[in-house]
Amino acid sequence: MISKPTLAAIRFGAGLSPEYAPPDGAAALWDSLSTEARRKAPPVTLWETRLARAIERRDQRQARRDGDASAQEARRLLNRADRDDALADLRATLVRLATSETGFFERLSRFWSNHFALQAKSGNFRAVRVAYAEDALRPHILSPFADMLKAAILHPAMLDYLDQNRSVGPASRTGRRRGRGLNENLARELLELHTLGVAGGYTQDDVTQMARLLTGLTYTLEDGFTFRPNIAEPGIIEIFGKRYGGRPVTLDHILTALDDLALRPETAQHLATKLAQHFISDAPDPQLVAHMAASYLEAKGDLPALYRAMLEHPAAWVGPLAKTRAPFEMMAASLRALAVDRAMVLGLSRNETRRFLDGPMRLMGERHEAVPSPAGYSDASSAWITPQGLAARIDWAMGLAQLVPGDTDPRDFVEIALADAASEALRRASAGAETRAQGIGLILAAPDFNRR
Amino acid sequence: MHQSLSRRRFLTRSLALGCSAAASPLLTPVTLAAAPGDNRLVVIILRGAMDGLDVLRPVGDPNFRTLRPTLAGDGLALDNFFALHPALDGLHPLWQAGELAFAPATSTPYRDRRSHFDGQDHLEAGTAGTLPPALQRDGWLNRMLTLLPQADARTAFAVGRERMLILEGQAPMTQWAPGTELDLSPQSRLLLGYLFAADPLFSDAGLTALDMTGMDLPDPDDDDEDAMMSMMAQPPEPSAGDAGALAAYVAEQLRGPTRIASFSLSGWDTHFRQERAILPALGRLQDAILTLRAGLGPDWSRTTVLAMTEFGRTMRENGTTGTDHGTGGALLLAGGALRGGRMFGGWPGLAEADMYAGRDLMPTRDIRAYAAWAMHDLFGLNASDLASTVFPGLDMGDTPRLLL
Numbered sequence: 001m002i003s004k005p006t007l008a009a010i011r012f013g014a015g016l017s018p019e020y021a022p023p024d025g026a027a028a029l030w031d032s033l034s035t036e037a038r039r040k041a042p043p044v045t046l047w048e049t050r051l052a053r054a055i056e057r058r059d060q061r062q063a064r065r066d067g068d069a070s071a072q073e074a075r076r077l078l079n080r081a082d083r084d085d086a087l088a089d090l091r092a093t094l095v096r097l098a099t100s101e102t103g104f105f106e107r108l109s110r111f112w113s114n115h116f117a118l119q120a121k122s123g124n125f126r127a128v129r130v131a132y133a134e135d136a137l138r139p140h141i142l143s144p145f146a147d148m149l150k151a152a153i154l155h156p157a158m159l160d161y162l163d164q165n166r167s168v169g170p171a172s173r174t175g176r177r178r179g180r181g182l183n184e185n186l187a188r189e190l191l192e193l194h195t196l197g198v199a200g201g202y203t204q205d206d207v208t209q210m211a212r213l214l215t216g217l218t219y220t221l222e223d224g225f226t227f228r229p230n231i232a233e234p235g236i237i238e239i240f241g242k243r244y245g246g247r248p249v250t251l252d253h254i255l256t257a258l259d260d261l262a263l264r265p266e267t268a269q270h271l272a273t274k275l276a277q278h279f280i281s282d283a284p285d286p287q288l289v290a291h292m293a294a295s296y297l298e299a300k301g302d303l304p305a306l307y308r309a310m311l312e313h314p315a316a317w318v319g320p321l322a323k324t325r326a327p328f329e330m331m332a333a334s335l336r337a338l339a340v341d342r343a344m345v346l347g348l349s350r351n352e353t354r355r356f357l358d359g360p361m362r363l364m365g366e367r368h369e370a371v372p373s374p375a376g377y378s379d380a381s382s383a384w385i386t387p388q389g390l391a392a393r394i395d396w397a398m399g400l401a402q403l404v405p406g407d408t409d410p411r412d413f414v415e416i417a418l419a420d421a422a423s424e425a426l427r428r429a430s431a432g433a434e435t436r437a438q439g440i441g442l443i444l445a446a447p448d449f450n451r452r
Numbered sequence: 453m454h455q456s457l458s459r460r461r462f463l464t465r466s467l468a469l470g471c472s473a474a475a476s477p478l479l480t481p482v483t484l485a486a487a488p489g490d491n492r493l494v495v496i497i498l499r500g501a502m503d504g505l506d507v508l509r510p511v512g513d514p515n516f517r518t519l520r521p522t523l524a525g526d527g528l529a530l531d532n533f534f535a536l537h538p539a540l541d542g543l544h545p546l547w548q549a550g551e552l553a554f555a556p557a558t559s560t561p562y563r564d565r566r567s568h569f570d571g572q573d574h575l576e577a578g579t580a581g582t583l584p585p586a587l588q589r590d591g592w593l594n595r596m597l598t599l600l601p602q603a604d605a606r607t608a609f610a611v612g613r614e615r616m617l618i619l620e621g622q623a624p625m626t627q628w629a630p631g632t633e634l635d636l637s638p639q640s641r642l643l644l645g646y647l648f649a650a651d652p653l654f655s656d657a658g659l660t661a662l663d664m665t666g667m668d669l670p671d672p673d674d675d676d677e678d679a680m681m682s683m684m685a686q687p688p689e690p691s692a693g694d695a696g697a698l699a700a701y702v703a704e705q706l707r708g709p710t711r712i713a714s715f716s717l718s719g720w721d722t723h724f725r726q727e728r729a730i731l732p733a734l735g736r737l738q739d740a741i742l743t744l745r746a747g748l749g750p751d752w753s754r755t756t757v758l759a760m761t762e763f764g765r766t767m768r769e770n771g772t773t774g775t776d777h778g779t780g781g782a783l784l785l786a787g788g789a790l791r792g793g794r795m796f797g798g799w800p801g802l803a804e805a806d807m808y809a810g811r812d813l814m815p816t817r818d819i820r821a822y823a824a825w826a827m828h829d830l831f832g833l834n835a836s837d838l839a840s841t842v843f844p845g846l847d848m849g850d851t852p853r854l855l856l
Contacts, residue, residue, distance in 0.1 A: 163723045166772035181771020185723045188566070188777065198567050204809065207566075324653070363632070365613060372614070373499075375569050385653060386615060387660035388629040394644065394661065395634050425650050429643040438640050445644060447651035447658070 002319040006419045010321060010452050012279060012311070014103025015333030018416050023102045026311035033304070036105035037142055042092040042346060045085040047128075047135035051156075053082055054124035055221045079126065086127035087353040090368045093130065094357065095342045097332035105141065108307070110328070111278050112137045116152040116194060117376030118161040119369060124221065125160060127369045132157040145271065145301045146262035150255060153190060156219035162186035162374060169215035169233025172249075180231075187211035189374045195261040197270030206239055213237045213244055213257055227251040240264075262301045268293040276310060278379050281322040285315035321421060321451040324381045327364035329452065330393060331357065334444050337417035338404055356399075363392035394445040401441030410439025423448050491754050491789065491830040492706050494713050494744060495593060495618060495823075498737070498761035499572060500720035503775050504782030505767060505813065506730060508554050509535045515802035522773045523726055534795065539734040542742055546786060551745075551752075553792040553854075555783040555822055557800050559763055559815035566777035568721065571762030576618035578820055578843050590621030592823065593714060595842045597623035599833055608712040609705045611698055616714050626660060626710075630701040634665035641666060695736035696743045703747025706755070715740075720761060723774040741786050753788035756826055756855065760784075764813050767802060780813035783822055789830070789855050796822065796852045817849070824848050829855040 009015060009022035012029050016022060023029045056078055064071040097106040113133040120128045136155040140148035152158055159165045167183035168175045175181060187210035191202050216232030219225050232249040242260065245253045261267060272292035276284035292309040299305030310316055325333060335345060348356065358368055365384055366377060377383070410430040414422050426448045433439030443449055506523055510516050512533035517524040527535030528544050534556065536544060546552035562574040578592030597603045598621075605624035610616035613629045636644070641662055648658025695717055702713045717740060719733035737759060745752050764781025780800070785792065800806050800814035808814040824838045824846060839846045 163772060163774075166724050168771050170771065175771070183723050183770050183772040183774065184776045192565075192567050198565060198570055204564060204566065204811075363613075373568065378615075381653065383615060385657045386613070387627055387657045387664060388613060388632045390648075390654070390657050391632050391634045391661040391665055394636065398636065398640070423650070425647055429647055432639075432643060434637060434639045438637060442640060442643055442647070446647045447654040448647075450654070 002321070002421050003419070004317060006421050007317060007319065007321075009102070010418075010421060011316075011323070012102070012104050012107065014097045014100055014106065014329075015336050015452075016417055016419055017336045018339050020101055020336075022419075023104075026316075029102055029104045029311055030308060032100075032102040033105050033108075033142060033307070036100050036102065039100070041096045041100075042342075044089045044092050044134050045127075045131050047131040047157075049085065050082070050125065050128050050131045051221060051224065053078060053126065057124045057126075058221060082126040084350055086130070086369050087350055087358060089127075089130040090357055090361075091346050091348055091353055094328065094332050094335065095345050097329070098336040098340070098345075099342050103332075103336075107279075107329075108141050109133070109138055110326075111275065112141060112148065114371070114376035114379070115274065116148075116158070117371040117374055118158055119371050120157070121161055123160070125157065128157045129369045129371070140303075142304050143302075144262070145267075145296075145303050145306075146259045148303070149194065149262050150258050152194070153186070153214075153258060154217060154225050156224055158186070159217055159219055159225070162189055164214060165218040167211060167215050168231045169212060171235065172215060172229075172231050172233055174231045175233075182208070182211045182215070184208060184211035186217075187214050190214075190261070193375055195270065196264060196266040197273075200264075200266035200270060202240075209237050209239045210257075213239065213254060216249060216251065217254065227254075263297065265293070265297065268296045268301075271306060272296060272309075274379070275306060276316075279310065279323070280316055282381050285313075285318075288313045288315040322381060323452050324384050325450050325452045326377065326384060327361045327366040327389075327393070328368075330364070330444075330450055331361060331396070333417075333449070333452075334397065334400055337413070337444075337449075338400070338408075338440075360392055360396040360399075363388070364396070365389040365392075390445075393450065394441075397444035398438070398441035401437045401439075401444065404437060404440055406436060408436060408440060410436055410443060413440050414443050417443055418448055421448060421451075489711070489831060490751075492711050492713075492748075492751060492756070493826065493830055494702060494706070494755065494757045494787075496737070496740060496757065496759040497572065497576065497616070497618065497714065497716040498720050498733075498759055499568070499716050499718040500722075500733075500761075501568060501571070501763050501765055501777055502720040502733070502761040502781060503722060503726065503730065503765040504556065504761075504780070505764070506726065506775075507537050507540065507734070507784070508556050508782045509537065510556070510799070510802065511535045513802045519768045519802060521769060523769055523775070525727075531795070533799070537730075537734060539731050540738050542738045543786075546741075546745070547793055550793040551786055551788055551790055553785045553790055553794055553796060555785070555796040555817065555819070555852075557780045557813050557816045558783050558797060558819040558822065559780050560819055562763065563779065564809070566763065566779075568762060568777070573617060575760060575762050575819075576616070578618075578823075580843075580845050589617060591616070591618035592820070592842050593618045593712060594621030594623050594625060596827055596831075596833070596838075597621075597625065597712070599837050599841060600831060604709075606705075606709045609702070609710045609714075611702050611705070611713060611715040614716065616716065618714050619712075624656075626664075627657070628660070628664050630697060632661075632665065634661070636662075636665070695740040699740040699743035700747050703744050706748060707751060722765070723770065723776060724772045726769075726774040729774065737784075745786075745788075756785065756787040756789050756830060758783065758785055758823060758826060760819055760823075766811050767807060767813055768811065778812035779808045780815035783819055785822070785826075785854065791853055791856050796854070818846065820846050821848050822852065822854065825851055826854055 004025045005022035060071045060075050100106050120126050136151040162185045163183045164186040168180040170181040188207045192198050212233040216227050218228050229249045234249050236243050237245040244257050272289045276289050291313050295309035296306040414430045426446050430439045430443050433442050509527045527538055529535050560574045561580040562571050576591045597608050605626050608625040610619040610627040619625050645662050648654045698715050717736050722729040760783050765775035765778040770776050797817045800816050820843045827833050
């Protein structure tokens with residue numbers, strides 16, 4: 001039986017640490033949300049910066065077409081700037097998780113960034129994932145879900161990733177003149193992934209109607225998000241028995257539909273299930289999920305009510321640790337357990353970041369700034385446990401342990417890093433290592449430390 | 453190589469178990485039996501929904517150009533009705549040699565929701581209708597392994613960095629990405645083996661990781677000098693991710709004890725400007741098949757490749773010169789064992805009345821029937837086992853006679 005503080009720190013937070021006492025239960029985690037949301041976290045690249053680079057990239061493309069010889073070099077520098085910022089964002093986000101009081105807020109931030117997953121498509125945008133999440137998702141982690149949903153769906157990065165900016169209402173002015181039409185990519189993922197869930201009872205016709213309704217959403221690099229009535233499908237559009245749209249075509253029709261989607265019981269069930277599966281178990285207690293979904297609906301879709309319902313339910317506090325730390329979480333938890341100096345991490349050079357953080361995380365199966373699909377990374381506990389992924393974890397853990405001051409005793413470290421979540425086998429093995437460093441590496445690579 | 457590896461695996465595990473008093477399924481003796489036969493099967497999962505109508509163009513159908521104003525180009529003629537996408541020109545000689553074939557209109561039983569992720573799960577789980585619960589999912593290639601009495605962990609190989617549901621399940625198999633290395637002291641190896649063995653979630657993957665990276669350690673009683681020498685003489689491992697490199701690694705395994713391999717190629721989700729967007733994916737597919745053929749050498753004549761996708765795409769172009777998620781699509785078959793140069797399974801037509809749900813190509817046959825017949829012919833499995841264990845409830849129908 002794992003104690004409540006250990007469960008709180010490992011299951012819901014960033015892991016155990018010699019610097020931060022573990023939260024003693026639900027109340028401490030709950031209280032940490034507002035303070036961690038307000039805390040001055042290491043900054044990441046602003047969305048405006050990525051947008052400005054996209055404009056520059058577009059202009060250079062034009063200059064190159066016009067035969068400007070210096071454009072090639074300018075483009076190389078621009079790409080390097082975007083890449084360097086991405087590496088800095090990896091350092092900053094790792095430090096955010098590793099050095100937060102409990103880490104619950106940062107874990108939620110990762111959850112939502114995977115729920116509304118996207119990455120830059122080829123074109124003018126590069127490495128936009130972190131900046132988009134900071135811009136659209138993070139401000140709404142403690143808001144009504146509808147606010148986050150609208151911010152995500154209307155964000156230029158999302159409109160670009162799921163082709164919404166290409167979709168044109170066939171009966172709109174532009175559609176009629178130029179013979180253009182619908183692209184249902186975003187409409188489908190909105191229903192399947194972001195709100196109702198694949199079991200949410202919608203049909204192909206609902207997807208098509210939603211695609212008609214979403215027309216008009218687009219962006220320009222200069223102005224960001226824009227609603228263009230010229231490409232929006234006019235007329236009444238019926239979805240789930242409710243009528244939207246009509247003349248004049250306005251953005252409000254779409255916002256109303258998103259508000260309605262956020263409050264549907266299927267959405268509540270989908271979000272509650274995903275959140276419980278993320279934190280607690282691949283097969284969470286149905287009563288826990290039902291309590292979460294009901295609390296969410298009762299609170300008119302307020303996200304904190306969803307979190308609170310999860311934390312307050314007894315099923316959330318039953319061991320064992322059934323989930324697996326994602327590569328990023330395992331790396332942050334290692335840095336936290338070893339109390340690695342944040343300035344050291346933030347000060348890593350481009351090449352050090354590549355060699356020590358970015359490359360290893362990719363080998364473990366998680367790519368910074370990239371998602372495998374609009375569904376994000378799989379949240380199944382077995383998803384990260386491949387031979388090649390584990391080899392990468394072992395390699396990184398052993399490498400990190402080499403950097404630890406030589407007087408850290410593995411027999412002490414196992415208590416710091418895992419407390420009563422350490423198995424007897426791990427205690428024995430860490431004492432049986434040839435060197436202190438190998439003992440510490442062993443602890444970080446062991447199944448015990450890679451569960452949460 | 454196979455023998456020394458197996459012995460090492462056994463040694464690692466027995467040493468690891470020496471530290472642990474607990475009984476473990478790993479105590480099962482390692483099988484050194486010969487692999488089941490000489491035939492080889494490669495299943496490539498094309499993730500993202502490949503547009504069969506673009507890869508295999510029904511240029512002889514008068515509706516084709518109407519449905520697809522920008523996507524109905526000519527291609528390389530295969531017969532008097534179908535043409536191959538021009539970017540697959542490297543595969544055209546295979547068609548002429550009878551080493552390439554298609555089932556132009558097929559799909560899994562998955563219908564209507566058109567979700568990539570569900571669709572891929574259906575394709576790899578091989579089940580009809582609803583999927584089994586997430587915790588009990590296994591793949592059809594793994595269930596097929598349970599029918600091969602001589603199969604061991606190296607008989608089937610999942611290659612690449614991502615999980616392959618198609619090969620997961622009860623039967624032992626190997627998963628690896630080429631280019632992975634691990635520098636560990638023998639003692640750390642031993643202790644980690646002991647820790648991984650104790651945790652069911654980590655044991656298979658963890659012990660495989662230790663085994664696969666331990667290959668370059670000198671084996672104290674290795675008497676198979678030739679195997680060691682040939683291993684050292686091999687070129688450096690290619691990096692994962694590049695289709696050709698993945699296929700080269702697969703071919704290398706198939707020349708050894710492996711008989712069944714699976715990997716995936718993605719990038720087929722072409723909602724926008726498909727004419728251009730599909731080219732990289734086609735290049736990877738062609739590269740993979742040609743590399744397999746070259747790498748397998750004489751064994752190509754005993755190999756069958758199935759390249760299958762979760763579903764097809766809409767028959768009509770969408771409003772952005774791409775295509776959206778559909779139903780029926782093409783299955784690509786390749787290999788020297790194939791009775792190729794032909795189309796399997798009929799053609800439903802492109803007229804409005806022929807469509808599925810007024811938008812998609814109508815599948816004429818369950819894609820699992822082709823896979824089942826391929827396994828029947830390659831591994832001598834009987835139809836009733838295939839229709840109960842591998843694809844529960846599947847009606848295999850008559851043999852399409854896929855192989856020579």
